[in-house]
Amino acid sequence: MRKQVADKAGVSEATVSRVFSGSEAVKPKTRERVLQAASELGYVPSELARQFAKRRSGNIGVVLPYLPKVQLFSTYYFSEILGGISEAARELGSDLLLLQRSPDERREYGLLFRQRKVGGLIVLGARDGEEEREALLELERDGHAYALVNQRMEGLEQRTVEADHREGSRLATAHLLEQGWSRPAFVGGPPDYSNSRDRLLGYRDAMSAAGAERLEPLVGNYSRKSGLEMADAAARLIRSGEADALAAANDRMAIGLLQGMRQLGLEAGRDYGLAGYDDSDGARLTQPALTSVSASFYEMGRLAARMALGELERPDGKLPPRLVVRESSLKRDVERN
Amino acid sequence: MRKQVADKAGVSEATVSRVFSGSEAVKPKTRERVLQAASELGYVPSELARQFAKRRSGNIGVVLPYLPKVQLFSTYYFSEILGGISEAARELGSDLLLLQRSPDERREYGLLFRQRKVGGLIVLGARDGEEEREALLELERDGHAYALVNQRMEGLEQRTVEADHREGSRLATAHLLEQGWSRPAFVGGPPDYSNSRDRLLGYRDAMSAAGAERLEPLVGNYSRKSGLEMADAAARLIRSGEADALAAANDRMAIGLLQGMRQLGLEAGRDYGLAGYDDSDGARLTQPALTSVSASFYEMGRLAARMALGELERPDGKLPPRLVVRESSLKRDVERN
DNA sequence: CATCATAATGTACGCGCGTTCATTCTAACG
DNA sequence: CGTTAGAATGAACGCGCGTACATTATGATG
Incomplete structure (x- = not known):
């Protein structure tokens, strides 16, 4: 040909x-x-042969945890990140190889390079475990380009793309205080994610800065369901006057709380202040709309892709979060038409 | 080696x-x-070389329309489908190659096979246009395995995986009528998508069956924004008594309408009945929660993947939709705590 | 016009597999 | 034990590129 x-x-x-x-x-x-000749003969070089000859593919592999019951792509978090990755990869002329891996075949990241010849790797939803770390250290040793998203691991900090969740959480809490809610309580997530811990710290920062007394946090698992389940306890806090606002560590829990507490007769923005985190689509849909923190997951995806393609050596600090004020945190009566 | x-x-x-x-x-x-020897030497065959030698890759390409401003992955529709594709591909030992293509490079599907050597193709968000059809016919002619999702095209029906949108729309409208809303109007999407047309037909089916007089449909573009923009017109319909309920062709428009009409003093479930379509996450978050039609996009993704891998010759009919009744369509006062 | 540096092109080969075809081993049978 | 069909293995090659190195064309300079 x-x-x-x-x-x-x-x-x-x-x-x-x-x-x-x-x-x-x-x-x-x-x-x-x-x-001219090529066009007349309809010749197109084979990407497959090209990759083979160069011993590398321009693909960037995206490893997603495979969780049987959970429909991963439905969650805002992964969707946004994937969107960002896709966008950046597109700009740099690469394609995305989606790799779902179940937890038991987890450690084989090195294989993806040797066997599949991915050009770079992005690991989403990594967990802080020994084998995970070892697999990643192997990549480090072999000089492969890869990126972790939103999960710091010891010794791999320079490979991590993340937002400044501590600052974001501080912003949200400080905002509640400014609005006149003097006793916000924190509703956190599981502490084995580094960003759960960060967000709790941010809450404490804001409380200390305001000289306010911080309350014992409620702990959920980031699901709307867990928000619903915590509504009882939260309502008691509010009714007893112990707290007058809630800073939730993500939107889904916040939405669960909002819905659960409505059942109990408490309206966000009227009876208590409420802020979420993530600025998910859902934040726009509740009544009242949910104040939240935008962590630019999309931008994180873009950065991760650039790192995985060797375009970026290390992230330039943490991405700054942005407070998105809607109605749930504003102190006023819920309007009624 | x-x-x-x-x-x-x-x-x-x-x-x-x-x-x-x-x-x-x-x-x-x-x-x-x-x-034993391989294990000792750490030998792993190169997938790249293998694909090259066999002149085919086991990848299944997923073509997504590239729309600069729209963050595609955030939408429930694509997320669910991708999840299903990923699941089925996983089971069949393939990987996913995500290919975002902007509209101007659209017709090059054949290239993906010749050049990128994808093993099968799934086209999401195809449009009913001449060049699109030609590109797909080329695949047909060359005997490539591919699947269209939710977009029928003349002569390519056997390649289309879709839900029975006409039936779904009929279900929703019939449900509104049963609830005592006697004059539901239809809020449709752009007619160049086959499923927009199908949903309109379903509405008409239900109206005819009930002997009700059908109204001129409103037409939006499937975005929440377009729902907001149509709120004015819809409110006029309701206030004038011309209509007393709305059957929207997707959830996002329905949510836009719900929010927009609230600004105008009209509450869904109290002042008018409202049904959406897609059963997206958002349907659970509005107040009142949105009645919708679940079209099993996840399952559609699974089917499409099997077709694209040659596992499935033709889909076994359309997937049956399911009505999910929530509050927005129920005729009663909105409760107030 | 001869010289020479440099740009442009050609030659030849290897990348790491799958696969065809030839060859050798195996075991069942007479 | 000889024969033979069939299973197991080996030898050789091609898939379609990129690229190191050799070769030739170009054009500036003396």
């Missing part, structure tokens, strides 16, 4: 190759002839 | 190849020796 093009254009196969790989010097007139 | 393994195991390279490709007959004892 390439031979035919070469013959037709009166050049050698090497020249055809050079024309299509782009980088090398080819006389414009020759290039023209080759392209 | 393969040579070393062969030597160590005292066999030829061909035998090593046979052991790893699995299919061919190798004496168990020999296989054992080869695997």
Whole structure:
């Protein structure tokens, strides 16, 4: 095939190759002839052969944890990150290889490079475990480009793309205080994620700065269901006057709380202040709409992709979060039409 | 590398190849020796070379429309479908190649096979246009395996995986009528999607069956924003008594309408009945919660993947939709705590 | 016009597998 | 024990590129 093009254009196969790989010097007139011939013969270089010859694929592998019952793509968090990755990969001429891996085949990241020849790797939803760390350290040792998203691991900090969750949480809590809610309580997530811990710290920062007394946090698991389940306890806090607002560590719990507490006769923005975290789509849909913190997951995906493609050596600090004020945190009566 | 393994195991390279490709007959004892040697030397066959030699990749390409401003993965529709595709591909031993393509490079589906050597193709968000059809017909002609999701095209019906949107829309409208809303109006999407047309037909089916007079539909573009923008017109319909309920062609428009009409003093479930379509996450978050139609997008993704891998010749009819009744369609006062 | 540096092109080969075809081993049978 | 069909293995090659190195064309300079 390439031979035919070469013959037709009166050049050698090497020249055809050079024309299509782009980088090398080819006389414009020759290039023209080759392209013309190729077009007439319908020749397109095979990406597969090209990758093989260069011993590398331009693909960036995205490892997602495989969780049988959970429909991962439905969650805002993963969706946004994937969107960002996809966008950046697109710009850099790579394609995405989606790799779902169940926990028992987890440690084989190295294989993906040797066997599948991915060009870079992004690991989403990594957990802080020994084998996970070892697998990643192997990548480090072999000089492979990869990125972790939102999960710091000891010794791998420079590979982590994350937002400044502590600051985000501080912003949300400080905002509640400014609005006149003087006793916000924190509703956190499981402490084995580094960002759960960070968000709790941010709450404490804000409380200390305001000289307010911090309350014992409620702990959920980031699901709306767990928010619903905590509504009882939260309502007691509010009714007893122990607390007058809630800073939740994510939107889904916040929405659960909002809905659960409504059942108990408490309205966000009227009877208590409420802030979420993530600025998910859902935050716009509740009544009242949920004040939240935007952590730019999309941007994180973009950064991760650039790291995985070797475009970026290390992230330039943590991404700054942004407070998105809606109604749930504003102190006023819920309007009624 | 393969040579070393062969030597160590005292066999030829061909035998090593046979052991790893699995299919061919190798004496168990020999296989054992080869695997042992490979394991000791850390040999893993290169997937890249394998794909190259076989002139095909086991990847299944998923083409997503690239829309600059829209963050595609955030939408429930695509997320669910991707989840289903990923699941089925996983089971069948394939990986997913995500391919975002902007509208102007749309017709090049054939290239993906010739150039990228994807093993199968799934096209999401296809549009009913001439070039689109031609590109797909080319695949058909070349005997490539591919699947369309939720977009019928003339002559390509057997390649389409879809839910019975007409029936789903009929269900929703009939439900509104049963609830005592006697004059539901339809809020549709752009008519160049086949399922927009189907949903309109379903509405008409229900209206005819009930002997009700059907109204001129409102037309939006499936976004929440367009729902907000139509709120004015919809409110007029309701206030004038021309209509007393709305059957929307998707949840996002329904949610926009719900929010927009609240601004105008109209509450769903009290002042008018409202049903959406898709059973998205958001349907659970509004107040009142949105009645919707669940179209099993996840299952559609699974089917599409099987078609794209040649596992499935043609879909076994359309997937049945399911009505999910929540509060927005129930005729009663909105409760007030 | 001869010289020479440099740009442009050609030659030849290897990347790591799968696979065809030839060859050798195995075991069942007469 | 000889024969033979069939199973197991080996030898050789090609898949379609990129690229190192050799070769030739180009054009500036003396």
